[in-house]
Amino acid sequence: MEAFLKKKPGPGVERGAVDRPTIGGTDVLVEVKGAAICGTDVHIYEWDEWAANRIKPPLIVGHEMSGKVVEVGQNVDHISVGEMVSAETHIVDQTCLQCLTGREHVCQNMTILGVDRDGVFAEYVSIPAHNAWKNDPDLDPVVGAIQEPLGNAVQTLLPINNVEDIAGRNVAVVGMGPIGLMAVAVAKELGADKVFATAGGLNKTRIELAKSMGADQVFSAREEGREAIVKAIFDATDGNGVDVAVEMSGHPDGLVTAFEVLTKGGRVSLLGVFPKAFEVDLNRLMIFKAATIYGISGRLMYRTWFQVRGLLRRPTLRKKVSQVVTHRVPIRDLEDGYELILSKQAAKVGLLPKW
Amino acid sequence: MEAFLKKKPGPGVERGAVDRPTIGGTDVLVEVKGAAICGTDVHIYEWDEWAANRIKPPLIVGHEMSGKVVEVGQNVDHISVGEMVSAETHIVDQTCLQCLTGREHVCQNMTILGVDRDGVFAEYVSIPAHNAWKNDPDLDPVVGAIQEPLGNAVQTLLPINNVEDIAGRNVAVVGMGPIGLMAVAVAKELGADKVFATAGGLNKTRIELAKSMGADQVFSAREEGREAIVKAIFDATDGNGVDVAVEMSGHPDGLVTAFEVLTKGGRVSLLGVFPKAFEVDLNRLMIFKAATIYGISGRLMYRTWFQVRGLLRRPTLRKKVSQVVTHRVPIRDLEDGYELILSKQAAKVGLLPKW
Amino acid sequence: MEAFLKKKPGPGVERGAVDRPTIGGTDVLVEVKGAAICGTDVHIYEWDEWAANRIKPPLIVGHEMSGKVVEVGQNVDHISVGEMVSAETHIVDQTCLQCLTGREHVCQNMTILGVDRDGVFAEYVSIPAHNAWKNDPDLDPVVGAIQEPLGNAVQTLLPINNVEDIAGRNVAVVGMGPIGLMAVAVAKELGADKVFATAGGLNKTRIELAKSMGADQVFSAREEGREAIVKAIFDATDGNGVDVAVEMSGHPDGLVTAFEVLTKGGRVSLLGVFPKAFEVDLNRLMIFKAATIYGISGRLMYRTWFQVRGLLRRPTLRKKVSQVVTHRVPIRDLEDGYELILSKQAAKVGLLPKW
Amino acid sequence: MEAFLKKKPGPGVERGAVDRPTIGGTDVLVEVKGAAICGTDVHIYEWDEWAANRIKPPLIVGHEMSGKVVEVGQNVDHISVGEMVSAETHIVDQTCLQCLTGREHVCQNMTILGVDRDGVFAEYVSIPAHNAWKNDPDLDPVVGAIQEPLGNAVQTLLPINNVEDIAGRNVAVVGMGPIGLMAVAVAKELGADKVFATAGGLNKTRIELAKSMGADQVFSAREEGREAIVKAIFDATDGNGVDVAVEMSGHPDGLVTAFEVLTKGGRVSLLGVFPKAFEVDLNRLMIFKAATIYGISGRLMYRTWFQVRGLLRRPTLRKKVSQVVTHRVPIRDLEDGYELILSKQAAKVGLLPKW
Secondary structure (H helix, E strand, C coil): CCEEEECCCCCCCEECCCCCCCCCEEEEEEEEEEECHHHHHHHHHHHHHHHHHHHHCEEEECCCCEEEEEEEECCCCCCCCEEEECCEEEECCCCCEEEEEEEECCCCCCCCCCCCCCCCCCCEEEEEHHHEEEEECCCCHHHHCCCCHHHHHHHHHHHCCCCCCCCCCEEECCCCCHHHHHHHHHHCCCCCCCCEEEECCHHHHHHHHHHHCCCCCEEEEHHHHHHHHHHHHHHHHCCCCEEEEEEECHHHHHHEEEEEEEEEEEEECCCCCCCCEEEEEEHHHHCCCCCEEEEEECCCCCCHHHHHHHHHCCCCHHHHHHHHHEEEEEHHHHHHHHHHHHHHCCEEEEEECCC | CEEEECCCCCCCCEECCCCCCCCCCCCCEEEEEEEEECHHHHHHHHHHHHHHHHHHCCCCCCCCCEEEEEECCCCCCCCCCEEEECCCCCCCCCCCCHHHCCCCHHHHCCCCCCCCCCCCCCCCEEEHEEEEEEEEEEHHHHHHHHHHHHHHHHHHHCCCCCCCCCCCCCCEECCCCCCHHHHHHHHHHHHCEEEEEEEECCCCHHHHHHCCCCCEEEEEEHCCCCCHHHHHHHHHCCCCCEEEEEEECHHHHHHHHHHHCCCEEEEEECCCCCCCEEEECHHHHCCCCCCEEEEEECCCCCHHHHHHHHHCCCCCCCCCHHEEEEEEHHHHHHHHHHHHHHHCCEEEEEECCCC | CCEECCCCCCCEEEEECCCCCCCCCCCCEEEEEEEECHHHHHHHHHCCHHHHCCCCEEECCCCCEEEEEECCCCCCCCCCCCCEEEECECCCCCCCHHHHHHCCCCCCEEEEEEEECCCEEEEEEEHHHHHHEEEEEECCHHHHHHHHHHHHHHHHHCCCCCCCCCCCCCCCEEEHHHHHHHHHHHHHHHCCCCCEECCCCCCCCHHHHHHHHHEEEEEEEHHHHHHHHHHHHHHCCCCCCEEEEEEEECCCCHHHHHHHHHEEEEEEEEECCCCCCCEEEEEHHHHHCCCEEECCCCCHHHHHHHHHHHHHHHHHHHHHHHHHEEEEEEHHHHHHHHHHCCCCCCCEEECCCCC | CEEEEEECCCCCCCEEEECCCCCEEEEEEEEEEEEEHHHHHHHHHHHCCCHHHHHHCCCCCCCCCECCCCECCCCCCCCCCCCEEEECEECCCCCCCCCHHCCCCHCCCCCEECCCCCCECCCEEEHHHHHHCCCCCCHHHHHCCHHHHHHHHHHCCCCCCCCCCCCCCEEEECCCCCHHHHHHHHHHHHCCCCCEEEEECHHHHHHHHHCCCCCCCCEHHHHHHHHHHHHHHHHHCCCEEEEEEEECCCCCEEEEEEHHHHEEEEEEEEECCCCCCCECCCHCCCCCCCCEEEECCCCCCCCHHHHHHHHCCCCHHHHHHHEEEEEEHHHHHHHHHHHHHHHCCEEEEEEECCC
16 A cells, blocks of 8 residues: 655655555554644654654654544454544553543553554554544544544643533633644634634734634734733733633743733643743742643543534534645645645645545 | 512512612612513412412512612722622522532522512612622623523533533433523533423424524423433434433423433433422432432522623623513513413513613 | 352352353453452342342352452453452443443443353352452452442542542441441541441441441431431531431432431432332422432442552551451351341351352 | 731841731631741741732731630621631632632732731731631640641642542652641541652651651652652552642752652642742643642632641541641740741741740
8 A cells, every 4th residue: 555654764754655554353444534734743754853762664654534444353343344433543551540540641551653653644554443433424534634633622621521611711722723723713612701812923824714713812922922912811801811721832932821811720721842841930820820730641532532523513613623724635745735834834734545 | 769579478569669778888789770580580479389488578579680880888899880780699698618618609598689688670679799790881681680590501501610511512401491491502602512402391482492592402292202302312412312411390200301311420400490309210310320410509609600791792692592581571561571471472581670 | 160150030049060261362260269248149149120130040140259360361461360359340341432431330331240241159250351450469358359349438439530529528428238337437538527327227236337437426217317317417517417428228218318417519429229219309408409419330440449449558448348347258158148148247248268 | 915026127026015906897806825937927037038029017927826706896797706716817809700709719809917917926816707717616726826737738639629539549748848747647637548758858857757647658859869769659659650749848859759750640739839930841740741730829718728627626637737836935935936947946836825
């Protein structure tokens, strides 16, 4: 079959013909019908320090996908050939403390598709049946492929099983990458009062996209400055600040913004990964503010997926999520996809199975 | 001033001229600008057994209201003359265990406007400043007056501070009185996937109203039978049943429906008041189903009110809530209002300050 | 191997020689080292209506056990021969909504050891590796065998992941069977202020046992009457009632007691199974009290088990749990064990592997 | 009356005769019967940068106290002359978002006894009745005086209304000041499995004190090094790390320790105040660990106080809390008390009303 691989250490990817994967007794084989490029894929493409340390070539890259089941392992009886599925790409041991207490998403022995084992930028991929999430048959395969980042958005807003809901509350989303955009849409879908969107620097297209997600106000920190943004948000919230802030920028200034706009006793979720350690005033930002802070990694398996399924059945959200996919390219032009992201022309790039 | 009173034990109300109330140091005097009739008011009007035991005439009746502050007590500094407020009608001691642990709504020493002390079907009413909830200035006074039942709907769906949210989940609302109708609208506003509405018997108008609230399916138990309704709901939820059910009918059959349509481990809120004790199969409905059940009384003071304010700022919900007020009558025709409800012509009846 | 079986419908059990079980690839074979008799076993022994409808002979009975692993399936790599384990006797599908959202204990397709498939009153038993819970090597095998009912006690007190803790709170335990006794001990171990124990009728031995579990006051409803008990509990709790009540009696009067002694806004867990449906005043007990109610079925897999392991490492609790096993009999005298329970001489009967 | 005051900016305190305070209609006047020195008091005594910016002399210092009510305001009807009370020293407006949603402890307009208004190192103090917490009459006045820091310990372990309990879980307490010591005792009292105590440097006496609080292992970072401590804690917890860590040291190294010993998906509470901003690796410590983090400020008013009352009724905890008061000095020797703390001889210093 055809696939895109990291054949050896270094930047770039190469197309190649490889053996179609075989499956074990508890696996399913999926024919990829839609895929998408994640920020992680870009790190692997660029071969940054993290990638150089983690990736062991040769490796088929990519992990966001949906497709049709074409074969099921002999011990799998809840999935049938012909069903449409997406992959939860975190493969877990189901035996550690975390897996046995409803926290598979932080399994102590996790491997990841397209990072630790062959991924999905290929014609076929083998995944454990436990990781195959059934999609509604009519779901657009590209939307099906981005349920993982959508799940991140949902889990960032609703990080644990019983968390203060966001009905009628004010929310700030810091960082307007694809997950930030989806978080704006999800917050509005869940009954938020005002949703504020802010990021380091935003071009006109991205500002429009944030507004079409439902943001009440969109701020560009480079132009307006953090102080003015914080003031504007307090002014718009009866002087209280927001009840919930989600950090999706991965920038130190974004972290400070998330906490500065927060009302005392509010909550912040941290999803953005920071380039390195930096100086943080924990007293002012976290302690004196009596904030509750959630580190977010992955999505709840499978609470979040059920919620994503339900939310995608709502036409309003399904349409917005689809809009986040600003570009759809044939997978044979995968490198164009990477470049659209690197040049900041695209929010999310969908990949069509055209080889 | 003019007011409607229960002057002596027995059915009915009478209009009368009474002294304008005076206020204490921690009270505010409010000029009533909008009001509405609650089910409790109808019980008092009809003088049923509960009313006969509880009400001590003479008493100005009514409790759902909004109005303008015309005078503030000397120790009140967070409310000003001219502001628009609604009343939280549960007056609490702020010193008992419940009040001191975030549960004022179940204060051990509660008195209720229009039940235990003079109410709001009058030109003016005195309330403790602690019970005066500031409204957005542009809020329709009749919508302002029904924030208490809207708050019931919100609290029934989100009963405690940290409860499983309803994002992407399936919800059943049992009982299509005004609060049931609003619960349908609120559930949809909070991101529910499917919302099922069911009631004992529903005329065509009420079915249409339930649909316009956003119900995906509306059932009338009298016509369809409980068994068929339960089957239909399981069929529409991938065979799982609903994640959340709210009982607002006050009928034994509604209780059974709420639990029968529930998925194992789901949650049910009970708001409807039942006419009397009845036989309940706790094993089947609650225990083997591992259900979580919330008895609902009032609204969280003031968590729910903040959420109601935020939700009413969303045009979609504000419009739906307004639709639940099917009739608006001058308060001088108050008795017509009662009759509209008793004849089931009206969902909610708003009262305009025309004496 | 030797085993006790229900060979055909009807009361009693019979000893017999049967084939030693074989195991599948994901199972383990356990040599039983300790067992215990559960109330369910007594129902099966007596062949009541429930048993007659559910049990399909021939069937090896019994489900509470601990033992040594003597063989592991080829796909099992986290359990080794020689390790000591207990069985979680609820065997789940790991694919339904409940299993995929942290609620395996209410799996839609559950089978139970000793009820739906061969149980543990035998020399060996085969169980899925997923159901084998590793014990500390020094744990008394009989105590190891009663971790399921101990888990029930823990889950009844702490029913969900994020529930109001019981630190410094007042607790009522209704019903003084083995789980009720353990619930008293656990509540005290978790920092409860006062723990009240009550049951329908209690002989002197059982009252002493409840006191040795740590109960501050023990009531016998038959002698004292519900009204006096409720009064005594309010008197002892500054007039507030208890914060948490757990119903483990399965008697209608126990249900009423649990809610009557509850403070407004408190919580009740229901574990006791009632003989049949009965009249319940939901308004007074649940709704006006704004109670939160948890139906309890099984134990959280495996959150509760981890907690049980941790709690059993505390010498205070381990000793108390051991005391609940009032009798230890060789399994060859199993029928004596049933009779000790039926005659109310025993709280919990442990079984030693002496054939 | 006699009192200790900060008469003018600068280090030290001075004794002086001042007018006995008068009370308003909602206040009570309390005759101080026991008091204690808090870390905040030491900052004010030493006149550090924070103190110089915040304190406006002249001011009676001190805030931890208990005493007898000698006069009640005319509008106070739930407290009587002669009752024993302690002060919650955070005086709140009861009207802001936080106060109206169960979070008075983070009121937007808070003033603090002994910091923003006259404190308790005096013969009498006037406090709002809302801030007077009734003590059991037999409670040692010095123990009564340290319920605020004990409340901090409780709130750090149980930070919000519905938080994962600590029954059977492993806990690390970082920092062995008085609150750290009490946190060890409280964690054990609430059913923790293992409790690990660690601090930067610990003398022999303090190590013994930590052990007598119930710590299973006590570590001194200066001697053992962080890496060895982390390894020891993982070894002692089946390789999982602790479920809950509480940071009470206010040292950057303590922060890192708290997160490094944490199991993935665990929770950390931050109470210690850090001397300044410092470099934090948020990715590694918080995000990839999927930690939940609580900034702690004050105590829940009054949920935590009720729990403290209940816990102090348990003889085991009452005795341990009493042991944390290593020295009791007549208040006339207040300066000796400060020096006992500054020289690290004392854990907690109690003050007796001997002038």
